[in-house]
Amino acid sequence: MAFLRGGRILLVDLTTRQVSTRPTADYADAYLGGRAVDARLVYDLVGVDAEPLGPDNVIVFGTGPLTGTPFPGSSRLDIMARSPVTGLLGNANVGGDWAAELKFAGYDHVVLTGRASSPVHLCIHNDVVELRDSAALRGMTTSQTPAAIRAELDNPEVKVLCIGPAGENQVTYATVHCSVGNAAARTGMGAVLGSKNVKALAVRGTRGVPIAAPEPFLEACIAAHEHLRAKDDYPEAHTEGVTRGEYAFVLSGSEAGGDGHAGVDFDPSGLTDFAAFWRRYGYKRTGCMGCPVHCMENLSVPGLGGAVMSCELYPQLSWEVRNDDMLLWYEMTRACQELGIDSTSIAIALQWLMELHAAGLLDPDLTDGTPMAWGDPDAIRGMLSRTVDREGFGDALAQGMRAAADYLDARIPAERRGQRSTYELALQVNNNPMYGISPRLMSMALAYSVGRRSDLIQELDIPQINIVAAPAYPRTTSEDREQMIEHETARVVALTGEPGAADPDVVDGKAEIVHDMGLATGISDIAGSCKWHTKWFLDLEPEHYADALTAGLGREVTLPELQEASLRMRNVERAFECRHGRRRANDTIPRKEFGKPISRGTAAGKYGVTETQLEQLKDEYYALRGWDRATGVPTRETLVASGLGDIAADLARLGILPESSVTGDAGAH
Amino acid sequence: MPAYSVIAVDPQKCTGCRICELACSVHNYGEVNPVRARIFVVRDETGGLISTIPVVCRQCEDALCERLCPARALERDTTTGAVVVVEERCLGCRTCVVVCPFGAPAVDPQVGVAQKCDLCGGEPTCVRVCPNQALVLVPAEEESIRRRRSEIERYVAALREEPAPSAGPPVATARPHGTAGAQGKD
Numbered sequence: 001m002a003f004l005r006g007g008r009i010l011l012v013d014l015t016t017r018q019v020s021t022r023p024t025a026d027y028a029d030a031y032l033g034g035r036a037v038d039a040r041l042v043y044d045l046v047g048v049d050a051e052p053l054g055p056d057n058v059i060v061f062g063t064g065p066l067t068g069t070p071f072p073g074s075s076r077l078d079i080m081a082r083s084p085v086t087g088l089l090g091n092a093n094v095g096g097d098w099a100a101e102l103k104f105a106g107y108d109h110v111v112l113t114g115r116a117s118s119p120v121h122l123c124i125h126n127d128v129v130e131l132r133d134s135a136a137l138r139g140m141t142t143s144q145t146p147a148a149i150r151a152e153l154d155n156p157e158v159k160v161l162c163i164g165p166a167g168e169n170q171v172t173y174a175t176v177h178c179s180v181g182n183a184a185a186r187t188g189m190g191a192v193l194g195s196k197n198v199k200a201l202a203v204r205g206t207r208g209v210p211i212a213a214p215e216p217f218l219e220a221c222i223a224a225h226e227h228l229r230a231k232d233d234y235p236e237a238h239t240e241g242v243t244r245g246e247y248a249f250v251l252s253g254s255e256a257g258g259d260g261h262a263g264v265d266f267d268p269s270g271l272t273d274f275a276a277f278w279r280r281y282g283y284k285r286t287g288c289m290g291c292p293v294h295c296m297e298n299l300s301v302p303g304l305g306g307a308v309m310s311c312e313l314y315p316q317l318s319w320e321v322r323n324d325d326m327l328l329w330y331e332m333t334r335a336c337q338e339l340g341i342d343s344t345s346i347a348i349a350l351q352w353l354m355e356l357h358a359a360g361l362l363d364p365d366l367t368d369g370t371p372m373a374w375g376d377p378d379a380i381r382g383m384l385s386r387t388v389d390r391e392g393f394g395d396a397l398a399q400g401m402r403a404a405a406d407y408l409d410a411r412i413p414a415e416r417r418g419q420r421s422t423y424e425l426a427l428q429v430n431n432n433p434m435y436g437i438s439p440r441l442m443s444m445a446l447a448y449s450v451g452r453r454s455d456l457i458q459e460l461d462i463p464q465i466n467i468v469a470a471p472a473y474p475r476t477t478s479e480d481r482e483q484m485i486e487h488e489t490a491r492v493v494a495l496t497g498e499p500g501a502a503d504p505d506v507v508d509g510k511a512e513i514v515h516d517m518g519l520a521t522g523i524s525d526i527a528g529s530c531k532w533h534t535k536w537f538l539d540l541e542p543e544h545y546a547d548a549l550t551a552g553l554g555r556e557v558t559l560p561e562l563q564e565a566s567l568r569m570r571n572v573e574r575a576f577e578c579r580h581g582r583r584r585a586n587d588t589i590p591r592k593e594f595g596k597p598i599s600r601g602t603a604a605g606k607y608g609v610t611e612t613q614l615e616q617l618k619d620e621y622y623a624l625r626g627w628d629r630a631t632g633v634p635t636r637e638t639l640v641a642s643g644l645g646d647i648a649a650d651l652a653r654l655g656i657l658p659e660s661s662v663t664g665d666a667g668a669h
Numbered sequence: 670m671p672a673y674s675v676i677a678v679d680p681q682k683c684t685g686c687r688i689c690e691l692a693c694s695v696h697n698y699g700e701v702n703p704v705r706a707r708i709f710v711v712r713d714e715t716g717g718l719i720s721t722i723p724v725v726c727r728q729c730e731d732a733l734c735e736r737l738c739p740a741r742a743l744e745r746d747t748t749t750g751a752v753v754v755v756e757e758r759c760l761g762c763r764t765c766v767v768v769c770p771f772g773a774p775a776v777d778p779q780v781g782v783a784q785k786c787d788l789c790g791g792e793p794t795c796v797r798v799c800p801n802q803a804l805v806l807v808p809a810e811e812e813s814i815r816r817r818r819s820e821i822e823r824y825v826a827a828l829r830e831e832p833a834p835s836a837g838p839p840v841a842t843a844r845p846h847g848t849a850g851a852q853g854k855d
């Protein structure tokens with residue numbers, strides 16, 4: 001019996017409308033589940049020539065063994081495909097209730113290949129799988145679509161994953177939504193679905209998921225819950241999410257702290273403490289299925305309606321674009337959710353245009369007659385709308401920052417640009433718009449550079465950002481601030497053995513912190529639970545995962561096994577990226593960020609990372625991961641040690657690895 | 670009458686995480702399967718406002734399911750006060766499903782007999798796992814008293830414009846606004 005599994009991988013060929021299944025065990029025996037199985041499926045199924053928005057791309061939806069169980073935060077769905085934003089690995093992770101329902105229907109993963117000849121939605125009810133005509137759903141928002149599908153199927157319990165108009169229009173920043181407020185937002189997974197003519201995936205499952213040792217499993221889950229609830233950070237996370245922490249990040253300048261970001265001359269007096277906004281407009285706290293934390297705020301603003309906000313949504317369409325009106329922020333962020341577009345990406349893209357405008361490079365006629373002035377409501381509203389609808393300059397922006405820069409470079413004389421491309425001002429990694437967290441902190445620069453999808457979130461150095469933000473925390477005594485700094489310092493010194501590991505100006509230890517965070521969050525992505533509960537934030541120990549998996553799967557799952565699985569997953573992902581051209585040179589941040597301090601906030605004038613420092617950090621990180629120092633490609637020894645000899649042979653066949661040689665150091669293996 | 674306890678439900682404290690459903694099905698059936706759980710969280714997201722209400726057997730004093738069951742398959746557990754199913758007598762006729770005002774019982778799709786909350790023999794698993802105290806086990810005669818107190822605490826908190834005092838419920842002092850504009854630009 002496939003304990004903790006739906007048991008099957010559902011394969012749907014959209015071109016031929018053929019549906020088949022294969023046992024999950026084919027992949028899960030070696031890769032355990034979740035993002036790791038997704039990665040191997042994508043490696044196996046997405047050819048080198050598959051265009052991100054072409055029929056040969058493959059999009060995979062994956063759950064983990066703990067998804068849908070009472071283990072804390074086990075709601076997660078991992079979505080993977082070749083990204084239309086980066087051309088490399090596309091990957092986004094989302095909570096809500098869809099992933100669990102998929103397992104209850106008897107499936108662990110869904111693989112969509114080909115392209116439907118007309119818009120469809122995939123409907124799964126246990127063993128019944130059908131593609132239904134989506135003509136009536138055309139143009140519907142991410143909240144209208146689920147309601148319409150539930151009505152069509154006459155079943156209010158159906159769970160729906162869908163795209164909005166942005167996805168239908170293949171805007172590269174399009175998201176995939178799961179119930180209100182949950183978005184698989186990054187790297188354009190919504191555009192990939194749109195390119196396949198798939199509006200939604202609806203699922204109802206009543207088969208259930210078997211457990212090898214139910215009572216020990218339940219006790220292991222409850223032990224994890226009790227561990228979470230006992231954490232110092234839990235009560236606040238439970239009652240106000242990270243509204244206070246997020247605000248502290250911004251006030252410190254560790255978020256929105258670049259030149260283009262909120263900027264030194266921005267008067268933010270209209271922007272309240274995010275926690276105050278929650279207290280004023282809060283309807284109720286909410287969260288994903290199976291999660292006790294409720295990190296999200298369900299807000300209700302008169303005249304603007306209800307929406308769910310959380311975390312880094314707050315500083316994007318406010319601070320990042322120098323918009324000092326929180327109600328405009330709410331309206332625009334809610335619009336992004338309804339239209340199905342990533343508010344991080346669009347905020348950073350808008351910020352770039354506004355910076356170009358402020359530099360005198362962007363005449364209004366280039367942006368459809370609207371001056372892209374900092375914080376201008378018409379500029380924000382208009383460009384968002386035209387990007388989603390692909391009108392005017394919005395059509396160029398919808399194709400990504402690189403395409404938009406090419407468009408502008410062709411129209412702005414080179415001498416006006418100082419012979420430089422407008423792209424140089426774009427805050428992006430491999431064309432992926434960056435989060436607001438500043439790359440001017442060393443470990444952040446490294447995390448952005450080596451992250452699995454060209455961003456930092458998975459390997460975010462949380463202790464570092466807390467240390468830098470500590471002086472800015474609202475409603476905090478100086479003793480508490482000292483305690484926070486001491487606590488976070490102790491964590492990283494214990495991990496690395498480097499006394500200066502917590503110091504933002506010290507290189508030593510940073511690579512290991514980033515490496516270790518990636519390992520830990522990787523385990524939760526494999527298990528199908530939320531990275532928030534790892535040392536990323538609320539500190540579940542890897543043993544909690546091992547204990548629950550052991551009782552649930554009915555075989556001993558050890559900590560080394562989980563760590564190996566996490567490393568193996570990254571090696572598959574990295575090999576996929578190398579096959580699509582990623583090398584060491586791609587692992588970097590925009591050049592304009594080097595050698596500059598944080599521009600504003602309590603950390604103004606401090607820190608900064610040089611290119612030399614980043615290159616040294618990459619050397620160390622590659623060594624820890626067993627990736628070749630010169631190329632950044634996982635070495636043959638690393639791949640073989642990860643049980644990926646076939647991938648090593650594939651890379652050798654393509655000339656990416658030498659036929660047989662020993663290069664680099666084997667690092668962690 | 671013996672002093673029984675019941676599961677008191679406070680929908681305002683429920684955030685819809687459904688851990689109760691998941692743990693209930695693991696405890697009672699050894700599998701994760703919300704359709705077999707004996708507690709069910711009803712969810713509504715109209716207008717972007719999330720409302721969730723846990724539905725579980727009220728263990729009625731005069732239980733229609735018990736009174737109307739043609740097979741006399743429902744009876745009162747004299748220790749816990751729960752109305753329990755005697756599975757060997759149950760016909761799976763769904764009379765209990767039809768007569769229950771709350772939709773609490775169900776005929777299990779796999780075993781074909783009625784299933785309902787039996788208070789886990791006096792220590793309900795759902796109460797144990799609820800992270801918000803939206804489900805608490807209280808003496809039956811105290812339920813209304815506690816309910817009045819919790820309502821008045823919210824009222825007092827609102828008057829003082831402070832967050833609600835209890836530890837669990839992430840319920841803000843702001844009241845839900847009219848939902849007339851809730852659909853916004855849609």
